[in-house]
Amino acid sequence: MTDKQRRQLITFFGAGTVAIPLSALVSTLPAHAEEAPMVDELSMGARNWEYMAVSDKLEKNCSKCALYQGDVHEDAGPCPLFPHMRVSADGWCNAFSPTPS
Template sequence: MTDIKRRKFVSLMTAGAAVVPVSALVASLPSRADEAPMVDPESAQAKGLQYVEASENEEQNCGNCLLYTGEADAEAGPCPLFPGMSVTKAGWCSAYQPKG
């Protein structure tokens, strides 16, 4: 194998090795069809955080909480306090922190 062919081969192998982990990561991300289930307000975790699906205070809700990571136009979205689940944008819990 000539030196140029070897360099080309090593370069291609290195690039291929970098693509495999990235493609695995992208494949593991949830799609819109795989939306997370909603938090059950009767679950122990939800009760512990006093989670409700509709806030009594319009100014304090999941949609304007620092922890809420849902899309602005979505009715529900993820919250790190409930991994793998969605909370309603209108909801509230005792961990509420206003967005700065």
């Protein structure tokens, strides 16, 4: 996790959007993200966040979310909302937070 990603995560959770201890979220990120399974849209966790693997929101998807931890060259990556799993770079959920420009 880069310093920029860490700052974005702290900014997001500091806003009180989700009340989950930051240390718990960061510790749940997998060491080898490429080995983690993809989030199942039909799972309870995904439905709670209204996650969809392909966003239907214009200009809003996981790759443009401050919480997305994936590499820009990958089509999926970790998100702290779904520990030990990967979200699609083209996905979206209702916790979407735009990356500061």
